[in-house]
Amino acid sequence: MSAFLAIVRRELSSYFASLTGYILIACVLFLIGFTITDLLERLNQESTDVPVTEMFYQTWYFWLILLLASPLITMRTFAHERSSGTFETLMTAPVRDIEVVLAKFASALLFHLLLWMPLFLCVLIVRYYANDTTAFGPPLLASAFLGILLLGGLYMSMGCFASALTRSQIIAAVVAFVLGAGLFLLSFRSLFGIPRLGSSAKILGYVSMIEHMQDFVRGVLDTRHVAFYVTLTVFFLFLTLKVVESRRWR
Amino acid sequence: MNDGAMIEASGLTKRYAGHPAIDDLSFTVARGEIVGILGPNGAGKSTTLRILAGYLPATSGFARVAGFDVFSQSLEVRRRIGYMPENNPLHLDLRVREYLLFRARLKGLGGRRMRERIDCVLEQCDLADVRHSMIGQLSLGYRQRIGLADALVHEPELIILDEPTLGLDPNQIRAVRQLIKDLGGYHTVLISTHILPEAEMTCQRVLILHEGRILAADSPENLQQHVGSRGQVTAEIAAPAAALREFLEGLDGVAHFNVAPLDGEFLRCALTPLPGLDLRPALFAAVRDRGWTLRELTRSRPTLEDIFVHMTRDIQEEEAG
Numbered sequence: 001m002s003a004f005l006a007i008v009r010r011e012l013s014s015y016f017a018s019l020t021g022y023i024l025i026a027c028v029l030f031l032i033g034f035t036i037t038d039l040l041e042r043l044n045q046e047s048t049d050v051p052v053t054e055m056f057y058q059t060w061y062f063w064l065i066l067l068l069a070s071p072l073i074t075m076r077t078f079a080h081e082r083s084s085g086t087f088e089t090l091m092t093a094p095v096r097d098i099e100v101v102l103a104k105f106a107s108a109l110l111f112h113l114l115l116w117m118p119l120f121l122c123v124l125i126v127r128y129y130a131n132d133t134t135a136f137g138p139p140l141l142a143s144a145f146l147g148i149l150l151l152g153g154l155y156m157s158m159g160c161f162a163s164a165l166t167r168s169q170i171i172a173a174v175v176a177f178v179l180g181a182g183l184f185l186l187s188f189r190s191l192f193g194i195p196r197l198g199s200s201a202k203i204l205g206y207v208s209m210i211e212h213m214q215d216f217v218r219g220v221l222d223t224r225h226v227a228f229y230v231t232l233t234v235f236f237l238f239l240t241l242k243v244v245e246s247r248r249w250r
Numbered sequence: 251m252n253d254g255a256m257i258e259a260s261g262l263t264k265r266y267a268g269h270p271a272i273d274d275l276s277f278t279v280a281r282g283e284i285v286g287i288l289g290p291n292g293a294g295k296s297t298t299l300r301i302l303a304g305y306l307p308a309t310s311g312f313a314r315v316a317g318f319d320v321f322s323q324s325l326e327v328r329r330r331i332g333y334m335p336e337n338n339p340l341h342l343d344l345r346v347r348e349y350l351l352f353r354a355r356l357k358g359l360g361g362r363r364m365r366e367r368i369d370c371v372l373e374q375c376d377l378a379d380v381r382h383s384m385i386g387q388l389s390l391g392y393r394q395r396i397g398l399a400d401a402l403v404h405e406p407e408l409i410i411l412d413e414p415t416l417g418l419d420p421n422q423i424r425a426v427r428q429l430i431k432d433l434g435g436y437h438t439v440l441i442s443t444h445i446l447p448e449a450e451m452t453c454q455r456v457l458i459l460h461e462g463r464i465l466a467a468d469s470p471e472n473l474q475q476h477v478g479s480r481g482q483v484t485a486e487i488a489a490p491a492a493a494l495r496e497f498l499e500g501l502d503g504v505a506h507f508n509v510a511p512l513d514g515e516f517l518r519c520a521l522t523p524l525p526g527l528d529l530r531p532a533l534f535a536a537v538r539d540r541g542w543t544l545r546e547l548t549r550s551r552p553t554l555e556d557i558f559v560h561m562t563r564d565i566q567e568e569e570a571g
Contacts, residue, residue, distance in 0.1 A: 006355035010341075017343040037286040085339030089400070092303045092335075093356045247305050248321075 011107035071176035074159025082167035119128035147216025157236035261311030286449035289459035295442035332401030342386030
């Protein structure tokens with residue numbers, strides 16, 4: 001456990017030791033600011049019964065941030081250690097492979113959540129000035145936060161997997177982006193694709209992240225969605241672990 | 251615990267894509283020994299050390315460190331070793347003390363003992379002055395010592411250093427060698443190097459590796475005797491040339507000799523003895539009895555370099571013939 005915490009600490013500090021972390025935070029902050037401005041304008045134009053979190057989500061900035069920031073957060077995790085050679089000193093220290101994978105995943109996820117924190121601050125500010133507090137109820141915010149957590153977990157685990165495959169951070173970022181964007185685009189097939197009957201439409205409906213997220217931001221907690229993200233995250237972490245272990249049987 | 255062997259390797263083989271990097275290595279290292287693995291680049295030194303450190307698995311054969319199998323009990327082994335890989339990779343974005351704190355935590359140290367150990371290795375490796383400097387801004391000499399400090403911080407039983415003096419200047423090399431020598435006794439040390447005098451100076455025993463196989467494993471002195479039994483004797487003697495030649499012709503055990511005039515009345519004699527003989531006492535006795543003057547008497551000691559060239563040449567001749 002102390003090794004796990006040591007790695008988490010080191011990983012988190014590495015985001016702030018280089019400029020990468022600050023630039024990411026600044027860019028995401030900029031996009032969130034945009035979103036909030038958009039949102040306030042819409043709120044001023046007409047009255048609506050749509051929750052604020054859903055309105056935020058409908059601006060699509062959410063997906064832009066998720067798809068673009070995730071590969072940049074995770075590209076460093078394993079690829080950098082491999083290219084600088086520190087992977088060897090790490091793996092010859094008395095730490096289990098799974099501790100390394102989980103610690104790197106956990107720190108990427110923590111940083112990802114940190115990126116989203118300004119959003120909740122903005123929502124709280126809007127709530128302060130709006131007279132109607134029910135539109136910003138804690139359950140709604142918690143559900144939206146859970147959605148960000150679960151989607152973030154999945155994208156971080158895919159990113160860790162991509163990073164473990166290579167020693168080049170660029171390749172790691174590209175692979176992670178392709179995986180993430182690919183999964184995201186599947187939901188378009190079910191939303192806007194040719195309406196199909198039968199099992200394929202049903203399956204596409206299950207993996208549609210846009211629909212999942214729509215539920216989360218409305219405050220609907222569907223265990224199917226939770227199970228979907230948790231299993232996929234575990235699956236990618238398992239793959240990452242196997243890649244890390246592969247040096248022992250290659 | 252077993253018979254006190256720190257490292258036991260048997261039939262260790264590693265193939266990369268079918269090509270053997272090391273081939274059937276068997277050796278043991280006793281506790282407290284300083285052992286050097288010597289060999290040219292690509293001889294399989296780093297591969298051997300990586301297997302022992304639990305980073306790579308062997309294709310076949312087994313190795314035990316302190317009685318634990320390096321593959322199936324890797325974690326137990328890794329707790330007991332301090333390993334510094336080749337080129338000594340470090341986190342360049344950390345400060346020296348931060349890095350050592352991270353590494354110490356990773357190795358399960360904590361609390362007061364961790365801080366004591368870090369202060370201790372900072373002192374030991376002469377890093378106290380730079381403890382708050384960024385590693386990326388330090389010179390190679392410092393970085394190498396940071397790697398050493400990392401290897402030592404958890405007081406491992408076995409220290410494995412891959413080319414510890416690579417890229418250092420002569421003063422730094424001397425300091426690192428002294429440090430390694432001081433470690434012997436408390437720790438078992440296994441170092442690899444392609445610089446032969448280094449092994450000669452620091453190691454009690456050397457394994458000579460060539461193309462993945464062990465050519466020789468012995469103390470530097472014994473290896474020297476083995477090859478150096480035909481060591482040439484050089485003497486500078488002031489004596490009548492004819493008398494000297496006559497004496498040398500009559501001396502037992504001389505394969506052949508050569509006498510050349512030097513300055514004044516001194517003559518330079520170069521004697522090649524028959525294998526296994528030392529001609530120096532006989533030569534000295536003759537000079538004393540006859541009242542000649544002796545100003546130099548040396549027997550050439552082959553360096554490990556000679557031994558190495560000698561052995562690898564033998565191998566190549568065998569393969570050619």
